[in-house]
Amino acid sequence: MDAPSQAGSPVVPGRGTGSHEVTVRVPATSANLGPGYDCLGLCLDLWDEVSVSTLDGRGVEIDVTGEGEHTIARDESHLVIATIRRALADLGHPDPRCGLMLHAHNRIAQSRGLGSSAAAIVAGLALGWGIARPGQPLDRDWALAVATQIEGHPDNAAPAIFGGAQLSWLDGDSASAADVISHASGARESISVSAVHHVDLEIDPRIHPVVFVPQRRVPTSAARAVMPHSVPHDDAVRQVLSACLLVTSLSHHPEHLMAATQDWLHQPFRRDLMPESADLIDQLRACGVPAVISGAGSTVLALGTTDQLAGVAGADTRDFAVHQVGFGAGVQLHA
Template sequence: MSITPSQSLTVSISVPATSANLGPGFDCLGLALDLRNEVVVSSAGPLLLYNDERPTRYEVAVDGIDADKVPTDRSNLLIGTAETLFRAAGRRPAALAVRMTNRIPVGSGLGSSSSAIVAGLAAANAVVGGGFTERELLRMAVALEGHPDNVAPAMLGGLVLGILPDADAGPAELIVRRMEPPRLSAVVVLPDFWLLTSEARAILPPALSRADAIFNTSRFGLLLHALNGGEYDCLRVAMADRLHQPYRLALIPGATAAYEAAYEAGALGVALSGAGPSLLALTATDQEVIGRAMAGAFAAAGLSSRMWILEPSAEGARVAVGS
């Protein structure tokens, strides 16, 4: 049984890359970057009730960077995410064709999975009639990703702080605060090294000393002040971290040396991008010099690398719907 005679439309979605943590902002702070995945989703046939016996016919085509690493069947993250929204809406299309153009490298710490989640929710919401608000879509995205630091800036753009609900201490609902991004360039260097997020999480210590907790909270406060107030000379102190970076850098050959090389080349602030293995350096000048310094440190450890010089993006996901 269908709930509308037919449903045929095309949705174009553009989602930015993101860099999470930025040092001490572990699992709560992220920055959108002007490297974008583009997705075109086309629905056809009747709009079905979700529990209709007829399955949705999916077609997925992927091109661009790391296209061979992206599944083209129902295990594709965008398809799984769309199914989550279809289930919540109680309806789904008879057929859905997805064309993905990847510019965000997979498994890089630049939010490729978050881009798929945000695109999947935006596309599915348009296909079933746009019944979910941006706030509701963000809640879904955070529930799927597990934390807000990538999906929130991917959806909203800019520099975003996200605080998860906590049944004991509050808040009762997700808190998200978007800020304008810094007026700096982001030099990203990705070594040819596969680091599982699960491995990067497993290496973290189960507890912090009081001294390390004070270290991180003070740096996080200074980081927000520096990025919002343009006091970029504070970034080297503000982006220091004792919660996750020292442990994760040690997993990646040459990463500690590349981190130091970026500062020696003139970077204002340096951090692992997300869980890595990418390193991100914020700077106003000498982007190529800083990038080559980081790449050279990885090369000395036997790893080739890729480099991007990006700008922070004030714009999040873009969605255009046509028939």
């Protein structure tokens, strides 16, 4: 699970667990998909597994294996723990500051554009729900609203919660990330469940995802900082065409994925932050592979049919971990 990067020690080590244990599996996600900036995302069959038990008293015990095991905080700043606390308070739990023991096995690479922060937030919300509402199915609309409040946009949270491919957006003025919770300031502005929307998008069964994960990390904040305040009108028109074409290409016409994954809104401005990834995209597209930056980067996502993906062999991928992952379902809660 993604979390603040500082290492730490358990606040209260060595206590026995309480009787209430909850487990979740939460998937990686890829947002933007080229032209669908901040509104399109899909769920990948790559999972983090997290369990939490309540403890007597206060404090936390945290055990992490896999991605981030040497850097993730072991205190209350851990993003899953902080989100569990938020969920418990939101759901009216009698003791939102209860002691917690967390075990996480992470497979989602962090700060690589695979939705690790959204996965941590969705995991925390589902775990909090399992503690506060034992035996009840997760209210996924509630989870999406709160996750959006924390993240600032729903494009990763929606597929992490509902699975598959999702188109998601906020009503009216809520669409600005400035109107939602700020991790830096701690400000809390409410977003109602009815203000966040998502639509399930059909995925043509001939389409398969492949991810190329580099060593380079790109913080989302850095990727957003290089974005311009405006783009030329002609580029905006081309972007609208690509985004519309992408929806129909995903559902029924994968033969148009090369044209549908063109982007003029964010990828050109982020190339210098991830030169190896930008170069790989150029190579893949030259070989006929529909390839984009996954989320804010630095992972590269290829979407295509078996014939389209055959072009991967023509690209130099030696500096990338290559995974044929498939599409995934939404978060799974076991309470």
